[in-house]
Amino acid sequence: MIHYETGGLDYRTARACHECDLLQYIPILRNREVARCQRCKALLKKRHVESLDRSQALAVTGLILFAVANMFPLISLKALGVSQHGTLLSATLALFDAEMPFLGILMLFTTILFPLFSLCGTIYILTSIRINHYSHWIAPMFRFLRSTDTWGMLEIFLLALIVAAVKLVDITEVKVGVSLYAFSLLIGTLTTLNLTLNPEDVCDHLRKHAK
Amino acid sequence: MITAREAGLVACDFCHSLNRPSIDESDNTTLLQMHCHVCGSVIYSRIPDSLSKTWALVIASLILYIPANVLPIMTVVLWGDGSPENIMSGVLSLLDAGMWPLALLIFVASIVIPIAKLLTMLGLLISVQLRSKWRPIERTQLYRITEFIGRWSMIDIFVIGILVALVQFGTVATVTPGMGAICFAIVVILTMIAAHSFDPRLIWDVMEEPTRE
Numbered sequence: 001m002i003h004y005e006t007g008g009l010d011y012r013t014a015r016a017c018h019e020c021d022l023l024q025y026i027p028i029l030r031n032r033e034v035a036r037c038q039r040c041k042a043l044l045k046k047r048h049v050e051s052l053d054r055s056q057a058l059a060v061t062g063l064i065l066f067a068v069a070n071m072f073p074l075i076s077l078k079a080l081g082v083s084q085h086g087t088l089l090s091a092t093l094a095l096f097d098a099e100m101p102f103l104g105i106l107m108l109f110t111t112i113l114f115p116l117f118s119l120c121g122t123i124y125i126l127t128s129i130r131i132n133h134y135s136h137w138i139a140p141m142f143r144f145l146r147s148t149d150t151w152g153m154l155e156i157f158l159l160a161l162i163v164a165a166v167k168l169v170d171i172t173e174v175k176v177g178v179s180l181y182a183f184s185l186l187i188g189t190l191t192t193l194n195l196t197l198n199p200e201d202v203c204d205h206l207r208k209h210a211k
Numbered sequence: 212m213i214t215a216r217e218a219g220l221v222a223c224d225f226c227h228s229l230n231r232p233s234i235d236e237s238d239n240t241t242l243l244q245m246h247c248h249v250c251g252s253v254i255y256s257r258i259p260d261s262l263s264k265t266w267a268l269v270i271a272s273l274i275l276y277i278p279a280n281v282l283p284i285m286t287v288v289l290w291g292d293g294s295p296e297n298i299m300s301g302v303l304s305l306l307d308a309g310m311w312p313l314a315l316l317i318f319v320a321s322i323v324i325p326i327a328k329l330l331t332m333l334g335l336l337i338s339v340q341l342r343s344k345w346r347p348i349e350r351t352q353l354y355r356i357t358e359f360i361g362r363w364s365m366i367d368i369f370v371i372g373i374l375v376a377l378v379q380f381g382t383v384a385t386v387t388p389g390m391g392a393i394c395f396a397i398v399v400i401l402t403m404i405a406a407h408s409f410d411p412r413l414i415w416d417v418m419e420e421p422t423r424e
Contacts, residue, residue, distance in 0.1 A: 016215035016222035016229060019351055020415040021256075023215050039212070040351045040415065077377050079384070086377045091369070094376035100388045106396055107372050110365070139250040143225050150362055150403065153369070160369030163313055167370075168377065170308065171384070203226035206250050 017042055048198055055197040056126040058189055063119045065186035070112075073177035075165060087179065088112065088157075114152035115190070121145045122193070125202060134209045142202055149194075155187045214412075214419060216256045223247035223254050230254055258410040262336065268405035269332045272398045276325065279398050282391035285371050289384050297391055298322065298367065321367045321395070324360055328402050331357045335409060342417045350414050358406040364399045368392060 014023050017037040026035045029047040037044055048054070073085035088111060095104035121141050128138055165174050215222050220229045228249040247254045258264075283295030296304065298321050305314035331353055338350060371392050378386040 012229070014229060015227055016220065018222065018224060018227065019355075019411040020347075021214040021216055021222070021412045022415075023213050023218055023220070040348055040411075042351070042355070075373075075377065079380055082380055084377050084379060086373060090376040091372035094379070095372050095388065098375055098388050100393065102393055103368065103372065103388060103396060106368070106400075111369075139226075139252070143250070143252055146225065153362060153365055156363060156366050157369050159316075160366045161373055163316065163366065163370050164373040164377065166310060166313055167305070167374070200227075203228075203250070206226055207228065 015044060017044060045200055046198060048196055051196055051198040051201050052126055052129060055122065055193055056130065058193040058196060059119050059122040059126065062186060062189045062193060063123065065182050065189060066116060066119060068182035069179045069186050072179040072182075074161060074180045074183055075177050076175040077168060077172045078175065079172040085177065088183070110151055110153040111157050114148050115154050118145055118148070118152055122197065129202065129205045138202075139206055142199075142206075146199060152190075154183075154190065158183060158187055214415070216416075217419065221245060221254050221256050223250060223252055225252045226250040257412055257416075258408060261408055261410040261413060262339065264408040265332065265405050266336055268401050268408065269329060269336065272401040272405065273329060275394050275398050275401070276329065279391055279394035282394060283389035284367065284391040284395060285374065285389050286387050287374075287378075287384070288387070291382065295389060298395065301367075317367060317370075320363050324364050325398060325402065328357050328361050328364075328406070332402070332405055332409065335414070339413045339417075344417055347414050347418060351411050354406070354409065354411050354414070361399065361403045361406055364402075365396070368396050368399070 013025065015026050016023050017040060019042040020037060020040040022037060022039045024038055026045050029035060029045060031047060031049045033047055034043055035045040036042065070088050073087050075086045077084040077086075092104050092107040092112065095101075095107055122145065125138055125142055125145075128135065161180075168174055215229060219231065221232055222229050226247060226249050228247055230245065230248055232245050245254050246252065280298055283297050284301065286293050286295045288294075302314050302318045302322070305311075305317060335350060335354060338345065371386075371388050374386045375388055378384050
């Protein structure tokens with residue numbers, strides 16, 4: 001009998017808050033409106049017009065910037081006539097060389113693999129939706145991307161780069177590399193992508209195909 | 212006002228579709244693993260063993276937090292003189308060099324955030340175990356902030372990585388990472404997983420009890 005006590009809500013259109021489990025209806029949202037839980041104020045839904053198209057453009061931009069950011073040094077040091085160039089990958093390699101494989105792997109995943117996979121996966125998923133192609137890979141892949149979202153830490157890396165540069169500026173000559181501009185733009189692009197991509201729109205696509 | 216669990220529904224954490232499990236939910240122990248009918252994700256009404264998992268992770272990070280602060284995170288060798296640095300001495304040396312904004316940044320990211328995060332997680336765990344009904348909205352917000360902010364503690368690890376990569380001038384100056392860095396990195400990772408394994412719905416479950424009479 002417990003099954004019928006849904007408080008007059010139709011469970012096919014109602015939504016349970018992911019933070020407090022309260023069942024509620026979400027009103028139809030206008031552009032840039034957000035819906036919050038009535039009880040705990042968690043963000044339940046947002047709406048952006050053309051969220052998927054814009055995200056796809058941003059993801060492609062991000063992938064190009066990511067390639068550029070990896071190609072050239074982010075920062076260069078000059079001391080006693082010797083130059084040292086630091087690329088995104090060199091921090092990972094240096095930690096492996098210093099016999100700290102754990103930190104090296106951590107660095108590799110958080111600054112290279114997760115961001116790269118996130119960009120490629122987003123492009124794949126959004127392209128599939130655009131050409132109305134459905135594959136069994138989309139749901140698990142999108143789930144993986146969502147769950148590893150917090151582990152891509154490029155913006156933290158940029159802040160760390162600034163800290164390291166300021167620490168070194170007294171001792172040596174620090175020069176900004178070409179890739180640093182691409183890297184900064186990449187972080188801007190990724191942040192915008194995160195705000196623009198509405199996971200709900202991807203899930204709507206999944207729901208459409210599940211029926 | 213009714214929750215999905217009271218209605219006998221299980222929401223998918225990933226695509227938010229509501230599922231109606233065919234097995235009677237009142238018998239929780241025999242519940243088999245369920246999958247969302249839309250996206251195929253494993254679904255559950257509450258994260259299984261959320262409290263014990265979170266406790267284990269929080270206690271492990273509390274223990275590792277000690278070596279993370281005591282052991283050197285890196286050793287800077289200048290003209291043959293090595294000076295091991297731990298987290299606090301790194302902050303102090305930045306302060307001595309007059310770079311107080313950076314000292315503040317590292318202090319907040321490496322000391323304030325991990326401690327605040329561990330205390331918040333402990334507070335949340337204890338409040339849920341005591342079935343507290345105290346300020347659920349604020350506690351949920353606290354959880355949300357904790358989950359969001361924890362990753363920024365990683366900044367110190369990245370600074371070490373960058374310094375190790377850049378400062379390699381043979382006998383003149385080198386930087387090598389220390390064991391403290393590994394411990395600190397593990398603390399950050401474990402607290403991030405702990406925040407993730409804590410189910411905020413547990414804060415709200417006790418709120419339903421009187422109305423269930």
